[in-house]
Amino acid sequence: MNNNTILVVDDEPLSVKILCHLLKNDYSVVVATSGEEALEIARSDASPDLILMDVIMPGKTGYDVCSELKRDPQTDGIPVILVTGLSEESDEKRGLDLGAVDYIQKPFSPSLVRARIRNQLELKKYRNHLEMLVVERTTELQLKQQQLAELNRELENRVAEEVNNSRKKDALLIHQDKLASVGYLAAGVAHEINNPMGFIMSNLKTLLNFTNTLQQYMDALHHSASDEQRAQTAELYADLDVPYIREELPILIAETLEGAERVKSIVLDLKDFACPGKDFMDETDLNRSVQRAANLYQSELSPIAQIELHLGDIPAVECNAQQINLVIANLLMNAAEAIDDHGTITITTHCEGDFVHIDVSDTGHGIADDIREHIFDPFFTTKDVGKGAGLGLSICYGIIKKHGGDIILDSQPGRGTTFTVKVPVNGII
Ligand SMILES: Nc1ncnc2c1ncn2[C@@H]1O[C@H](COP(=O)(O)OP(=O)(O)OP(=O)(O)O)[C@@H](O)[C@H]1O
Ligand SMILES: [Mg+2]
Missing domain, CATH: 3.30.565.10 (Histidine kinase-like ATPase, C-terminal domain)
Structure with a gap:
């Protein structure tokens, strides 16, 4: 005896007796005498592996039970074999259309019933096995998909990190190059500024000398009360070359201002250009x-x-x-x-x-x-x-x-x- 359970559904006690007798050595047999009872057992925790069911019964018929079982995902996997005295082809077709897996006509041969039940249970076993494989494979696939998604995320993060690093490197290179070019520039600018600064310095020294000389002459002028002193001052005017100084002064100052202007404009250019x-x-x-x-x-x-x-x-x-x-x-x-x-x-x-x-x-x-x-x-x-x-x-x-x-x-x-x-x-x- 294997551990499969067969639910026999029939309102005829004799039919039930015959079927139970036929199956009891090979299967555990459970009996229901109405369609309603059959549904209850099928939906319970002790649901059968196969149902052998009469078609014509008071209350719910075998067809009704069959279609209700097929509508419910909890019971739609239980194979149903209809057993009946109805002999029309259309009756058989109706039963199969409603989801029955096989149809046995009364009176039946016991060996045929056994063979059909065995076949259906085998098929069910394979179907279950297949379903299990599908579930296993689907779970494996889902796992792989998750791993892939994770890898993808990791990859995206790494790419983002790399892009970020390379942007930083770019910015650094530009910065370094800017410094290098500013350094190069500085040499040129130093030269450019040195030139006007040279004559600004020299002009300022001359201006200082001129100022000292004029100071000396003005002191003398201040103390020229007597004729003699005035004569000495006039001599000093010639000795100190005051006319020359008067002539040179505005030229020197203009030149110095021009030099300062040049330095200013170079510095402005540098400021605008480099930064x-x-x-x-x-x-x-x-x-x-x-x-x-x-x-x-x-x-x-x-x-x-x-x-x-x-x-x-x-x-x-x-x-x-x-x-x-x-x-x-x-x-x-x-x-x-x-x-x-x-x-x-x-x-x-x-x-x-x-x-x-x-x-x-x-x-x-x-x-x-x-x-x-x-x-x-x-x-x-x-x-x-x-x-x-x-x-x-x-x-x-x-x-x-x-x-x-x-x-x-x-x-x-x-x-x-x-x-x-x-x-x-x-x-x-
Ligand atoms: N105007 C040019 N005439 C001839 N060769 C040039 C000219 N500009 C660039 N090159 C060539 O291209 C090369 C690369 O130039 P690039 O400015 O990238 O670097 P570099 O001048 O060698 O070094 P760096 O600019 O970093 O001091 C130069 O070494 C040179 O051979
Ligand atoms: Mg270069």
């Missing part, structure tokens, strides 16, 4: 940026190159002025470094469509074909070790791309190079 005091997008006159760069670098670069400007009629550009100044400074320095003896650097500005173009051209040695595709790479340099980081152009490229613009290279080895910087008039960052 405009803001690190965000603003309407910027790029012609002024170019002009300031030329003012500041001209004296330092003058032994190498003459800077010529052709500034066109361009609109104000929405950009980060501090960063664009850095680009101009880097291109100017590269241009100067490419000139072997003495040459010209020409900066041209003009507007094309929605972009302002700044062309920085030099008459230097140009860029060989085989390195052109590398010059914007970070750390690519043709300078000797320790002379350059090879970061200038990659930083320029990053800045201009961030503005939604572009840098285009045109170079003829042996003749010179032009870098064209295109900046959108209405910036995008």
Whole structure:
């Protein structure tokens, strides 16, 4: 005997008796004598593994019970075999349509009933096994999905972290490059300031001497009461060369003021160019940026190159002025470094469509074909070790791309190079 339970449902005591007799050696048999009782047992904790049920019964018929069992998810898995005296094909079809798994006609052969029950229980076993497999696989899949989602989240976090780190590195590189270019600039500016400061100092010393001399003459004038004293004072006037001093004084003062003005304007240019005091997008006159760069670098670069400007009629550009100044400074320095003896650097500005173009051209040695595709790479340099980081152009490229613009290279080895910087008039960052 296996441990399957068969529920026999029939209102005919004789039929029940026969079926019980037939099955009792192989199964546990439970009996219900009405459809209502059968439903109650099927829904209880001791639900059967299979139901063998008569069709025609008072109250709920076998068809009614069958369809109610199939509607309830708790009982729809119990196979139902209808056993009846009805012999029409339509009766059989109705039972099968309502969810019965098989149909046995009375009078039945015992071995046929046993075989059909065995088959249905086998099928049920396989179905249960399959369902269990599906549940297992679904659970496994869900677990894998969860793990994947977790991995995904981890990956996203890592990417975000990397992006953040690389942004920080970019900012650091720009900062370092800015410092380097300001250092370079400082040398030029020091020279530029030294010159006027030299003659301001010398003029001030002369002015001090003149003041002492005039003081001496005025003292003498103050004490010239007698004729003799007046004669001495007149002599002193000639000896001290007072007329010369009177003539020179306004010239010296004007020259000194002019020198001071020059120092002031250099300092202003430096302040505006190197640290405009803001690190965000603003309407910027790029012609002024170019002009300031030329003012500041001209004296330092003058032994190498003459800077010529052709500034066109361009609109104000929405950009980060501090960063664009850095680009101009880097291109100017590269241009100067490419000139072997003495040459010209020409900066041209003009507007094309929605972009302002700044062309920085030099008459230097140009860029060989085989390195052109590398010059914007970070750390690519043709300078000797320790002379350059090879970061200038990659930083320029990053800045201009961030503005939604572009840098285009045109170079003829042996003749010179032009870098064209295109900046959108209405910036995008
Ligand atoms: N105007 C130019 N003419 C010829 N070669 C150039 C010019 N501008 C750049 N290059 C080439 O591109 C290389 C990379 O330039 P980049 O400004 O990125 O670095 P670098 O000038 O070598 O070093 P750094 O700018 O960090 O001091 C240079 O080493 C040089 O070979
Ligand atoms: Mg450089």
